[in-house]
Amino acid sequence: MTTAIAIEDVRREVKILRALSGHSNLVQFYDAYEDHDNVYIVMELCEGGELLDRILSRGGKYTEDDAKAVMIQILNVVAFCHLQGVVHRDLKPENFLFTSKDENSQLKAIDFGLSDFVKPDERLNDIVGSAYYVAPEVLHRSYSTEADVWSIGVIAYILLCGSRPFWARTESGIFRAVLKADPSFDEAPWPSLSSEARDFVKRLLNKDPRKRLTAAQALSHPWIKKYNDVKVPLDILIFKLMKAYLRSSSLRKAALRALSKTLTVDELFYLKEQFALLEPNKNGTISLENIKAALMKNATDAMKDARISEFLASLNALQYRRMDFDEFCAAALTVHQLEALDRWEQHARCAYEIFEKEGNRPIVIEELASFSTTIDGYVYYGLCYLDSMRVSDTYELGLSPSVPVHAVLHDWIRHTDGKLSFLGFVKLLHGVSSRSIAKAQ
Template sequence: MGLCHGKPIENPSSHAENSVIPGDVEHAVNSNVSKPLTHSFYSPSPLLNVFKNSPANSSVSSTPLRFFKRPFPPPSPAKHIKALLARRHGSVKPNEATIPEGSECEVGLDKNFGFSKHFVSKFELGEEVGRGHFGYTCIAKARKGELKGQELAVKIIPKEKMTTAIAIEDVRREVKILRALTGHKNLVQCYDSYEDDENVYIVMELCKGGELLDRILSRGGKYSEEDAKSVMVQILSVVAFCHLQGVVHRDLKPENFLFSTKEEESQLKAIDFGLSDYVKPDERLNDIVGSAYYVAPEVLHRAYGTEADMWSIGVIAYILLCGSRPFWARTESGIFRSVLKAEPSYEEAPWPSLSSEAKDFVKRLLNKDYRKRLTAAQALSHPWLSNYHDVKIPFDISICKHVKAYVCSSTLRKAALQALAKTLTVSHLAYFQEQFTLLGPNKNGIITLQNFKMALTKNSTDAMKDSRVVDYVNMVSSLQNRKLDFEEFCAAASSVYQMEGLDSWEQHARSAYENFEKDGNRPILIEELATELGLSPSIPLHAVLQDWIRHADGKLSFTGFMRLLRGMSSRSLHKP
């Protein structure tokens, strides 16, 4: 469900080899097409050009093929994904397999959203500039009010398309999220929403600069590192803002970023929150949505959070820097297998000529283990971007999750994390210093858990309340009146899994163990260790914990230290 500006595309009947997956395309349209597509997911649009002043074959509807190295025929949708979205939007055919999404009643659905009914009196609709499968976008001009005379984009969603309770809730949530998040400079502005008996109308700013995708094409398929940094900073800035509010976009791709104007230095705007949802730091979503090239591995495993957006940003960064997709196959099922199993290539040109920082940046976003992936705030602090002008590091909500785990840990694990924190690099410490400062330490350089609540209040929007992130942070703040100086904050906020994603992890681990040996290691009985870990007495402790303790002196072994760092529990001890 895109918005703002349609774009011409090719007719796949004569150019099938250039068609690729567009996701929920709302950018390329022709209202006269007699056979609209049934599904909104992973299907190349066959619709013709609607721009009177544009050449018919000037662009394509999704991530293009023309600068990619391999031929790519249009894939057919993966059956399970296709069936899920058909179910979601009420277009299931007889005998078609589906993934259960709950028992939505299609009779007597309440399609009253409570929006203003005065759209026609306030706006004059112009030409249609974009069409998706559940709505279309028109240019409009305001007749009166604060926006009088301005050209705007109006997304129109016919109520007849809302045939399930889930579809209705998707529209309601999209409007709610857009309203709540409006205000960030890199997010399309939502002015108001209206409805009548036939449609829902979402009034937004009109972005005239075209898609990020078109800019990539105009540069011959790739950006210089400096220009790619400019794009990444803007994308990460708005995504970090969304994640702090507890909103995951779930469909980040070059097609969903528009430039405000055609100027070279125009601001980039995130659009299309039709698939977005709320998520707390400790919550996992399970519905499979997104676009195939950009979908994260954990989405396919149906257990994901905001980290899925960071994978998509990694794919965008890869494309910006080298002009080809990191994961490729002839069918969507093949693409999914590639996402799950294959590793991106960094051997072919131009990767050998790019900076080591750029490659590390992309690799740390395209880590298949979501726990090792950078957050948006961390990515903005990465050495590749740290010296770029106008980089403002926002508060990172993931800090709350790590500090909560630290506060609830045993004294032995806290000592292990403190030993690990002593091995942090300059870039790590710079990121933690930014986060610590945002928490507002007192004149003695101390924070309490209440500081997290205060920091969040400064950044709060209605979306944060709807996502219940505030409730989560309130719970963290009420754990205990714990005081942290900067040194202990670094230990509490560190993610062991993220550090495991570093090429230098083994050096960190060995150095941390040496620090632990000096400061925190001591003789310990298996029974005491079991108590520290909260293990049940019914577990065969000697069999489970024997390699945790050195036989020579009864102190924690390197193996035990590493497991302790990861927060081993009775459940994880029983995993193979």
Template sequence: MGHCCSKQASVSVVNNTDHLAAGDQSSTSHGLPAGPGAGGSHSGKNTPAYSFTASPFQSPLPAGVAPSPARTPGRTPGRKFRWPLPPPSPAKPIMPIMAALLRRQGKAPRPKDGPIPEEQNGEEGERERALDKSFGYAKNFGAKFEVGKEVGRGHFGHTCWAKGKKGELKGQPVAVKIISKAKMTTAISIEDVRREVKILKALSGHKNLVKFYDAFEDANNVYIVMELCEGGELLDRILSRGGRYKEEDAKNIVVQILSVVAFCHLQGVVHRDLKPENFLFTTRDEDAPMKVIDFGLSDFTQPDQRLNDIVGSAYYVAPEVLHRSYSMEADLWSIGVITYILLCGSRPFWARTESGIFRSVLRADPNFDDSPWPEVSPEAKDFVKRLLNKDHRKRMTAVQALTHPWLRDESRPVPLDISMYKLVKSYVRATPLKRAAQKALSKAITEDGLIYLQAQFRLLDPKHGYVTLENFKTALTRNATDAMRESRVPDILKLMEPLAYKKMDFEEFCAAAISPHQLETLEGWENIANTAFEYFDREGNRAISVEELAQEMNLGPTAYPLLNDWIRSSDGKLSFLGYTKFLHGVTIRSSNSRHR
């Protein structure tokens, strides 16, 4: 379907299925066709397919200039673009909000949406006919549900209102996502639908996750039956409020998003298409809860696995996705974009074309100077900046974001953070010198950082002030769903085996569960680093040769000249520079290598 990304290759942007997991009746009442979602997108881990849908927001154009397809209101269909990207361009503001609202109400003309068909030769046609489109789902959909009006349409299917005719859902209104088997032209598109159903079925129990009821099929379609959410999209609420939320109201929205994303990440599921269109309100009440929908681009991700396929929606895609090496942190970038829009009504990254948007994501910095940012609280700005950090290692996790000063609420339970497991795993398997460096760093962490660490330690249910491997196992099991087993998250416990023979108190837990990369983003990083080095120099620093240091960091002889500068000539111990670099790690590239 798509082509591998290279200088000469044309990259094919493929389309998604209907994005509405549950009916948004405003779409039909406003005369707007539902945009493409993700049910039939190409999202296999090693697949060179690319799926992008643009935000319905626009930027202003001079009079008489036709809109670019990238700025078509609603969801923009896939198209081909060239790689590498064109020259840089600054990010632009969102279009005037009233214009957007008029378009969504059907009072302004909009260009016709439609997918770009892909060429299919005779050989490919033969392969399509040979595809097995049997999913093994129940075949009695018509006997169980009465289908009503259509509430949304995408390129691969549509979503309808329906009512149960018998069984547990008798008389209950539901949303049915109907995906056409005729549009499943590759094994990948079939697997995408299968995986979407598997993820919806495996994830269960979170109040901000759309409920999955069942899946059916017949000769022509797959039917995914889900909870009906009739309150409209988050996007509609943003527009109805004049384009932005008051800060206190934005907090309520962001907390719900972070809460469900933290839950998905703990289960080993990365959503990969978080945007305002993919959050629906259950009712039209002002305080109605939100539900995340559309897991068509989502995937299971194993511990320490990096995904490499470029999928998502252009305005919300993280830099590392474009670099083809990413994991759960990409979802946090998307949440940062959503929060930026909620607070100021503008996109942080904008361009006239998809390739221009990607270039802006990779190179431009968000604008925090123009109105209304001077009136936004410092805590809110810091929150957004720590999510829109282009270095994914420095971004907050969803759980850390929930404990950030802007959102902190002592009465709200803090969920278990899967990233804490990954950090502790690395710590217990590290060398004594690396653990000593981490312990020194933990002596200097701020009060804000301690709040997150204390919450995570309590969730492990320590006995007499200590935790063991059994505590980590029990906490993970307590939060497990079928998705966690599918993504093999429990495998991380096998790599924490050194803990089976020791106890870890809170002081050592802090040393294990902190990230130097994240601490470096704090305004007081220099003071933190200096304080930590003083402790390290006093308690853990030792004489070390260049060869030993290179071995500690898994570096070869080519790194020796660099490492010489990290060791003090006076006593052969790490200098302050050496200590901070040692904490962070370093990658040495050969002189003839270049980043692609």
């Protein structure tokens, strides 16, 4: 330990381990000591070896049920870390240890040397981690907790088929594969595995972090949730989504309410679990006090009081009113994730029909352009990026210095009656769309 950066890294690791204490799948931290030459970290003894060794000893792959048992433990501890505002950044089989040699022994996450604290709306930009497990957005130098979920997806792929989803002889070759290639689900054993297992891995390995499941959402996936009554933990994502919803225009809220009415039983499961964790009042509603209590109940030292205050400030609109489950579904659903599903167009079309009956109204371009809110550091007008946009997004919307905003928004309004068109409805739901949907006739 000779450099200032190395010393800073290990001190941050100690700080994070000390702050995160208490989760059953996190290696127990006892104490740390420092002299002129070294920092000594005293942790629980795990004698069962690495997850990687178990994979190799099984001939390279697990059965679906055995893989589920491992995944549940990994997802639980990572969801816990993310709620506390910690991103691991180096999740791989070598960084999970079994407590004993017993086949059913508990799994523990270790090695937080590259981990860091991250605020809900913060983006990190340093490239860290192990090449085979690094997420595309890490290579693009703009990422958050979603990068950990990608790494879990790589682990799940390895557990189920015994090979890596992205491979090359050099590190630069691996990075190119991560950015450009799609993992294969055509070769054995994938065709013989359940469709739910394949869907689970695909949704963790989505290159668009907005469409990727969170760790808590992954625990509510059909492949996982049927295994031993898995409990879904509180998800940090719902607070970000509620913040965006509360700052949205009334028209967008109506659009989201229409979309929420098209959700299937499986899609509602996660939202029901999250709503229950907020411990609604006897009348079935939640307020700012419910959110505050839920955060305090789940907080460790990693989630400082100031951070809870940050959450509460962003949800201030709930101080004077209550939210029932139906509105919560509209506020906390993830449009980009729904867009990644095969049935997305059906969802959107059904939602638009509901919106036509319950929320659509004549609107002028000036009003549509005036809607604005700030999400993740971006200003949304009409709920599409018109400020601080990525170049690719501006071209996708048809925006460029030579194309006025009104020229684009003009297509959002139906010429026959001045109401929002299907295209405008979809754009209003989630801003920039990376998946083409035919315009309404």
